[in-house]
Amino acid sequence: KPLALPGAHVVVTGGSSGIGKCIAIECYKQGAFITLVARNEDKLLQAKKEIEKHSINDKQVVLCISVDVSQDYSQVENVIKQAQEKLGPVDMLVNCAGMSLAGKFEDLEVSTFERLMSVNYLGSVYPSRAVITTMKERRVGRIVFVSSQAGQLGLFGFTAYSSSKFAIRGLAEALQMEVKPYNVYVTVAYPPDTDTPGFAEENKTKCSSPLDININTETVSHPELNAGSALCSDEPALTRGRHSLSKQSGGERNQSELIPLNLPLETRLISETTSVCKPEQVAKQIVKDAIEIWGQLEREASGGWALAWKERPCRCMFRLNRAEYRKHRRLLKYLQTWGELCPDCVQRHRKRAPADWADFVFPAYLKSKQTHSMFLMIRSSSSYFGRTRLI
Ligand SMILES: NC(=O)C1=CN([C@@H]2O[C@H](COP(=O)(O)OP(=O)(O)OC[C@H]3O[C@@H](n4cnc5c(N)ncnc54)[C@H](OP(=O)(O)O)[C@@H]3O)[C@@H](O)[C@H]2O)C=CC1
Numbered sequence: 001k002p003l004a005l006p007g008a009h010v011v012v013t014g015g016s017s018g019i020g021k022c023i024a025i026e027c028y029k030q031g032a033f034i035t036l037v038a039r040n041e042d043k044l045l046q047a048k049k050e051i052e053k054h055s056i057n058d059k060q061v062v063l064c065i066s067v068d069v070s071q072d073y074s075q076v077e078n079v080i081k082q083a084q085e086k087l088g089p090v091d092m093l094v095n096c097a098g099m100s101l102a103g104k105f106e107d108l109e110v111s112t113f114e115r116l117m118s119v120n121y122l123g124s125v126y127p128s129r130a131v132i133t134t135m136k137e138r139r140v141g142r143i144v145f146v147s148s149q150a151g152q153l154g155l156f157g158f159t160a161y162s163s164s165k166f167a168i169r170g171l172a173e174a175l176q177m178e179v180k181p182y183n184v185y186v187t188v189a190y191p192p193d194t195d196t197p198g199f200a201e202e203n204k205t206k207c208s209s210p211l212d213i214n215i216n217t218e219t220v221s222h223p224e225l226n227a228g229s230a231l232c233s234d235e236p237a238l239t240r241g242r243h244s245l246s247k248q249s250g251g252e253r254n255q256s257e258l259i260p261l262n263l264p265l266e267t268r269l270i271s272e273t274t275s276v277c278k279p280e281q282v283a284k285q286i287v288k289d290a291i292e293i294w295g296q297l298e299r300e301a302s303g304g305w306a307l308a309w310k311e312r313p314c315r316c317m318f319r320l321n322r323a324e325y326r327k328h329r330r331l332l333k334y335l336q337t338w339g340e341l342c343p344d345c346v347q348r349h350r351k352r353a354p355a356d357w358a359d360f361v362f363p364a365y366l367k368s369k370q371t372h373s374m375f376l377m378i379r380s381s382s383s384y385f386g387r388t389r390l391i
Pocket residue numbers: 013014015016017018019020037038039040041043067068069070096097098099100119123146147148149190191192193194195196197198199
């Protein structure tokens with residue numbers, strides 16, 4: 001049976017901002033009781049207020065608990081205890097707390113690797129560990145992990161981030177095997193770039209040196225500019241209201257938007273080849289897939305395999321037909337040869353000619369509507385196991 005959200009207790013880590021907040025809103029709109037978990041109390045309270053605007057009955061509650069999910073297991077366990085005392089056993093846990101930092105391997109501090117592993121990986125282990133026993137006993141439960149596209153494919157500049165997001169996948173797949181007999185289901189979301197405060201932060205670390213690039217980080221946070229950048233947008237890739245090359249002259253640059261760090265331009269270029277999603281849209285898909293029954297998912301997954309096409313069936317946000325799937329593989333090929341393409345691409349970029357460097361990297365069809373549509377992939381571990389006969 002699908003999980004019934006009305007009256008259910010949903011815990012969302014990272015629920016005070018971005019995708020997590022939108023997931024909380026989505027569940028609340030469907031009648032759930034929510035516990036938000038994050039560090040900053042002001043942000044939590046603000047999110048609570050925003051979520052409460054969407055109530056559908058007067059019994060619904062939004063509880064806020066401040067904790068760092070990455071530090072101390074006993075603290076996290078306590079938080080879950082508190083939440084269960086107030087709102088009952090957790091029916092669904094969404095592990096959305098996370099952070100991202102981009103940089104070349106040798107430019108990243110080793111502490112960054114430790115930090116991202118703690119927050120993204122251990123920060124998903126701890127809450128899951130704290131809810132799992134009760135879920136198994138009750139034979140009810142959903143655990144959602146939020147990985148990333150960078151958790152399916154190693155991407156330039158994401159050595160620290162990608163690996164922490166890959167780790168989540170291993171955790172989820174192994175856990176699913178253990179808990180499936182107890183009617184507990186695990187999903188992993190692999191979202192693309194999504195317009196959130198966290199993404200804006202990350203982009204600050206993605207700039208190149210200021211000599212030839214203007215990064216207009218403002219663009220991404222303006223919803224009206226981003227209106228055309230939804231998944232289904234017909235607009236070509238470069239006019240999607242992303243932090244595209246600014247036409248401002250050097251003299252008009254806002255210095256605060258330029259972080260003069262030696263951080264990878266390539267990362268930003270790769271990133272700009274796809275559209276930015278709206279967090280509401282990503283959240284909706286994540287919640288839908290988490291509460292659904294796997295049988296259905298498996299059938300729907302038959303449209304195509306995304307990313308690791310050989311052995312890993314994925315659920316795509318929009319199903320792919322055969323032709324689209326072929327394009328998909330081409331895109332992957334391009335990414336695999338990125339190492340060769342990129343130096344040239346960067347050089348052209350530096351010379352500012354041709355302006356449309358993405359045409360060089362990706363042929364026009366890859367910037368088409370269908371391509372935009374593929375970028376949200378929600379993976380169902382059980383459909384994976386079903387297909388590859390691992391169990
Ligand atoms: N936006 C994007 O482009 C994509 C994001 N993702 C993933 O989605 C998730 C959410 O991202 P997004 O919405 O952009 O992020 P935001 O930065 O907007 O929100 C992050 C949330 O996590 C909380 N958080 C961060 N660190 C901790 C911690 N140590 N302990 C407890 N809470 C913490 C933050 O609150 P506080 O700081 O107060 O603790 C905040 O509520 C992340 O895991 C991210 O990696 C995946 C793919 C794409």
